[in-house]
Amino acid sequence: MNAIVGQPVGDIPRLEEIRQSTRSAHQSVDNMVMAMAPFDNRANYARFLGLQYIFHARMKPLYDAKDLNATIPGLAKRSRFDAVCRDMDDLETEHPKDRSRLAVPQVGAERIGWLYVCEGSSLGAAFLLKAAANIGLNDGFGARHLAGHADGRGKHWREFVEQLNGLTLDDDEEAAVRKGAVDGFAFFRNLVSSSQPA
Ligand code: HEM
Numbered sequence: 001m002n003a004i005v006g007q008p009v010g011d012i013p014r015l016e017e018i019r020q021s022t023r024s025a026h027q028s029v030d031n032m033v034m035a036m037a038p039f040d041n042r043a044n045y046a047r048f049l050g051l052q053y054i055f056h057a058r059m060k061p062l063y064d065a066k067d068l069n070a071t072i073p074g075l076a077k078r079s080r081f082d083a084v085c086r087d088m089d090d091l092e093t094e095h096p097k098d099r100s101r102l103a104v105p106q107v108g109a110e111r112i113g114w115l116y117v118c119e120g121s122s123l124g125a126a127f128l129l130k131a132a133a134n135i136g137l138n139d140g141f142g143a144r145h146l147a148g149h150a151d152g153r154g155k156h157w158r159e160f161v162e163q164l165n166g167l168t169l170d171d172d173e174e175a176a177v178r179k180g181a182v183d184g185f186a187f188f189r190n191l192v193s194s195s196q197p198a
Contacts, residue, residue, distance in 0.1 A: 013165045025185035032192040039131040050096040051191045056081040058104045062111045072163045083145035090142045109173035113180020
């Protein structure tokens with residue numbers, strides 16, 4: 001994997017391909033999260049935040065991976081795990097136990113697909129941040145992890161997309177990235193369903 005920023009991949013950019021192959025997966029995660037009514041009250045939000053905590057904790061080693069930081073410069077700084085922890089501190093909620101049985105890959109190109117899922121979730125977060133205002137939360141208290149980047153949410157995302165589209169991958173790696181994205185959404189879906197109150 002060599003980073004050649006800005007190089008188009010095939011006929012359609014890699015990002016578009018991943019987006020198309022995960023469209024329905026995203027829709028179902030979106031529906032499941034909204035069904036939790038996370039912004040109806042703080043107890044529901046705390047449950048959602050617990051899922052975010054597990055997801056971002058499990059993603060952290062990918063953000064910190066040396067090889068990935070060499071091909072995606074600045075990756076480590078993109079992790080929102082610390083912001084999730086600060087939100088939990090704000091709300092004085094306990095860190096939930098990670099009971100997920102699904103593994104997050106620690107090597108290979110699949111990790112890039114997982115990173116797409118995690119980074120992309122910062123886009124939808126703009127809508128979630130607005131909704132969080134209903135329960136008195138904002139980017140300085142309780143909903144820090146939903147805030148846009150200081151450089152601008154869109155700009156920060158576009159930089160990642162450029163890096164993603166610019167990676168030189170062989171066919172197997174290309175397929176692995178798509179699999180990683182599908183698995184990343186499946187992981188989150190599994191988190192939501194396994195967190196349903198009895
Ligand atoms: C109720 C919860 C959610 C809502 C309402 C939501 C909504 C959205 C919206 C509106 C966008 C497009 C934003 C734009 O183009 O400016 C988006 C993008 C995205 N969201 Fe979500 N989202 C939710 C949850 C999630 C979760 C939990 C994940 C990951 C685990 C996720 C992953 C993504 C990804 C990867 C993208 C980027 C798609 C792309 O442009 O390629 N979303 N979301």
